[in-house]
Amino acid sequence: MQQMNAFDSGMTLVQARDTMNMLIQQGGTTAHKIGTLYNHVVGRKLAELAGFRSAQEFFNTEVRGISQTTLSLYGAVARSFTEAVCTQYGAYRLRALMRYAEAAGLVLELDPGMMMIEVPGEDATVMAKPFQVCSVDDVDRATRAKKTPAPVRVPVPDRARLLFFEDSLFRSFSGVAEVRISTNSQDGKTFLNLQGVPMSEVPRLIQALQQGLEAQPSLATPPQLHAIA
16 A cells, blocks of 8 residues: 655655665664655666666665665555554564565555454464564464465374375385375365385285275284385
8 A cells, every 4th residue: 555755756866865864863763764765766766867776776885774674674664554553563563464464365454453463372273363462473473374384184083094004005015116105185085195006016005905904903002104104
C-alpha cells in the first residue's frame, strides 16, 4: 500500500542526502522518514541522473552510518505502513510481519496490531497471538513454520506393518540387490514405494512382501529399521 509523504515533491538528491544523514544521527524513531527518502531517491533514479552508477553506489559513498540492508528494510516498511505505525511497532518487527503475511497469504492491515500470528511453541503446539504482543522472534518462527509444510504422518498401524515389510525385504534381498522402500500418505491412505528391484527378482519381492504381511506383533524385540528405508 503506497503511503503519501512529505518527500514526494521536488526534493533534490543533495537535500535527500543531507536529510538522511541528519536523521541517522538522530536515531530513535526516524526509520520511516529514512525509508521514505530512500524510496524517493530510488524511485526517481536521482542517483543515476546525478552521474552515479547506481543508487547503491550513492548510498554507500554519501550516506554514512547505515547499511544498504537496513536502508532497503526501512524502504520496504515505509512503502507499506504509516509513520505512526512504524513508530509504534518498530521497523524490524513490521518487516518480520511482512514476511509472515507473504508466507501465510495474508493482506497487511493499515494497523496490524490485531493481525493474528500462528506462533509455534516448543512442544509443536501452535498459539494464535495478536501481532502487537509478538516479538520479532515470534513472528520469524511463525514464518518459518508457514514455509515448512508439516510432515504427513503415516498412521500408527501402517507404521507397525511397515517395520515388518522393511525387515522382510532386508533379509530377502541382503547380498542380492539394494532394494529401498519409502512411504507417503494421502487422503488417509498410506502408499508404498519400492525401488531397486531387479525384474528377475520379482518372485523374491512377492515372497518378501507376503512374509511381511503375514508377520504378527509379539512381545519379542521388534524388527529393526535398516538402511533400505
